[in-house]
């Protein structure tokens with residue numbers, strides 16, 4: 218494939234934008250080479266500025282569940298834009314989307330819209346602290362909850378990909394209020410809770426992790442967290458930025474049958490536009506300004522274009538048919554990849570939940586950050602570039618989950634599996 222125009226654009230971008238990108242994972246640093254610059258996308262396919270076509274397995278990191286440039290979302294945004302793009306005043310569509318989200322997600326009465334998943338998680342923790350009057354939180358190693366200070370401690374995603382899981386710039390004071398536990402280690406959480414009894418406001422977790430690859434929770438672990446939080450008066454916060462409206466209409470809570478106290482959303486709830494949200498029962502949400510004292514605000518929050526995209530997306534997903542089809546396609550991909558890698562004797566572990574899946578180049582199970590980090594990154598690099606050269610776009614980091622979209626057809630999946638068959642000999 219020819220990446221000439223992408224290379225030229227990347228060079229120019231680096232002059233004006235740090236690292237040439239507006240979010241680190243995009244820079245391809247973990248896999249080497251030049252990031253491809255997107256020209257356009259439709260359905261399952263991305264087209265770069267050099268005219269190459271790729272089957273897209275990241276779907277803008279999750280939100281495009283029904284594929285790129287999905288018609289109902291497009292027309293909703295275009296129609297809305299003609300009526301004005303931002304007011305900083307209330308609009309009816311905010312309530313419409315809020316009511317629909319509340320009807321789809323278990324265990325919430327109210328929702329507040331913000332502009333990104335980062336904002337959602339940051340605000341959720343402030344609310345939890347304001348509600349409980351406690352300062353400390355527990356987060357899990359390898360989980361990523363956006364880039365606000367309290368979470369950039371042993372974070373996953375780009376933070377770990379670029380060797381800064383605990384970022385400079387986060388003060389010692391902030392860091393000491395974030396306690397760390399291992400994903401899927403209930404015993405470790407119990408010890409931490411005992412050690413800090415009476416100090417903990419919240420426990421925040423990706424109920425299915427997607428920022429150390431895809432890592433499912435052990436049912437005993439996730440149910441155990443619920444029990445500990447209820448017994449100790451700690452709020453359980455599910456970061457459903459990736460899983461919300463993707464794994465099921467009711468997100469991970471529905472799939473895992475575990476109730477959280479505060480839910481964080483992003484990506485999907487904006488149909489691919491910049492939206493985040495956090496939600497809980499009234500008893501908790503009434504502590505939020507202007508009703509209560511916990512402050513949170515934003516001029517672009519509830520932006521009409523973003524709300525219209527989110528509303529069109531959730532209406533489509535609420536019909537419920539997509540989830541079965543997506544899970545079946547993802548299972549088909551899983552089997553196909555597994556067969557090829559087995560045939561070529563390439564050690565691997567594949568994790569999958571619904572339409573989230575990741576391939577780890579190791580022979581052991583991947584259940585937490587330590588086991589995810591022990592994958593063979595050299596093989597991953599060859600795999601990523603090999604697939605890219607065949608027209609398959611995968612996450613450019615071993616620490617990210619793939620997200621399938623329902624525009625991907627079985628022909629696309631066969632093409633992807635055949636691409637892997639072609640490059641498999643080079644993975645040794």
Ligand code: HOZ
Pocket residue numbers: 240241242243278361374375427428617
């Ligand atoms: N943190 C995102 C994936 N987990 C990547 C965002 C981006 O680079 O667009």
